[in-house]
Amino acid sequence: MITFGKGNLRIPKWSKRVFMVAGGCTPFRKYYPEYKLEELVMMAYKMMLEENNLKLSPLEIKDSINFAVYGEFADHFQDQLLCEAKIHDYLGLDPLYNVGIKTGGATGGASVLMGAQAIASGYANCCLVAGWERMDEVDTRTGNFYISTAACKDFETRMGRIYSSYYAPMANRFAWAYDLNDSVRAKIAIKNRHYATMNPNAQQPGDHTEEEVLKSRMSAYPLRFLECCAMTAGAASVLLCDEEMAYKLSDHPVEVFIAGGTHTLRVADRRPMDIPLLPNEKPGMYKEFLAKNPRWPGFESFLAARFAAYLTYRMAGIQEPIEELDLVELHDAFTISDVQTYGDIGLRPYGQEVDYVTSGDAYFGGKCPSNLSGGLLGTMHAVGATGIWQSAECLWQVQNKYDQFHGDAKWWKRAGKKKPKNWTSLQVKDAKQALWVSHAGVGSHVTVGILRKAW
């Protein structure tokens, strides 16, 4: 729809408050021959139960769970239908009901949203949200093709058979419209891959120069290999609770706000419309912008992300995102998708996205750092797990546990790595509020979630 009815813009309202208390994940890798899928999910689940300073024992928590939501992107990759049943059984949770969620790259965020709805409605008071993907059963180019079937198979898939070729046209249009250059995109790849060097679970950490990024192999012009996320095998999980259960389990629960938006599978079908304004934006402020770029959201921006932010900020009472958020985890599947989102979620007004990076705001120590986890570029994109893992990284930041989960030598050992000598903490001081974006397709589904310190 390109105009809204009153009911379309209703702000979601939980019937009960929703909290997150724990997270877990596997190390992330390209190839994971050591473990079967259910074994990987068990690893993430056990980390969640055992390592989050919860006040009940793992088996007592198991006895408390009463619903489960599972995220998986593509049956193609697992080569197994109803993985949810195998995983749920493997975790010993039958006959509690579970549902499988599939919304492309936003599967993880959507899984948290569904779990939150179960808590908010009272259906459950302790809900497991877990997600996975094992993209290592097929070779990379077959994997590229599988992912490209998340473009329209009649009109788009054949035009590239690789997702970078659906993002690259947006990058070229964005550069044309808003003066984005290669150097800024490279800076994002360098930043996120560098932060990944501090994350024991990261698949492709690295300290790169701008020249290395821009000379890395071209995938689809202008996007180079080092600007694209990897295919990953791995799993992640978080635990959601109602208020009473949250404080029974944890002295440091965080409150959850999350909502979603969608838009056409094909970017090309996006007809121009008025910009739904965030709480910090004033009517008329985009008049000149729209005179120059009359096709909003066009190929430059994501209505799905804007709509999700529109709802979530109002759910959570956020007035000035860049001032009130202490950190963000964005969906940097490609450098360009990262840039596009800055405007959608109001880190900058539309047309000024680049300034979020060049001003230094996006860096550790900046006003609102992004992807301190290493993001999708540096750490992982095991698609069904991604939005769940991002929320766990936000949780640990708000709980002041970055060092506990990234600095402890045991995690480096678990990942088969040595903790780097130059390891430094990326804990944001006094972080109270974090946002994460879970994003699918070329913006077909997006959730925006906020975790707020609740103790």
Next chain:
Amino acid sequence: MAENYEKAIKTKYIGKPLTLHDEKPAWVVDSPRAMSHIHTYGLLTPFFQGLTQGKLMATKCTNPKCPHPSVWLPPRADCPDCYERMKWVKVPSQGTIYTFTLVDYAGIGVEMKTPYWQIDVAIKGVDTIFKGYLESGKPEIGMKVKAKFRTENPTHTILDVCWVPA
């Protein structure tokens, strides 16, 4: 046959053994797949037929009560704004490049020799943008292009249309 249900049967393995892809750190087997999908173009069949006849067919909402009557290419049968069935219209075979990319590293099964230019074309009178590839030349945003149709030996896919500089 019915009588088989009453017999003892000796079962023979008729599959193809899997090969071991890796033996360490765990057994990893190669599990081949080969399959074909039967896929319908449904109500969009006139569009794909149109390509083989050298024309671009779009759908247009002609409902006077529709809040946002639009012309769709790629076409869709039903209007998402008013839910009425739309009408087929022929649209111009010329347009301008809205954006583009060079596809250098493509996924498996790609049907064009890489690298090639993928382009998104704005067509006058059409409310959407139409993705395709540029058969010859080098694209720029705003460049004029015209459609070229594969009327001989059609692929029966979207690749039956591509673009060349106008």
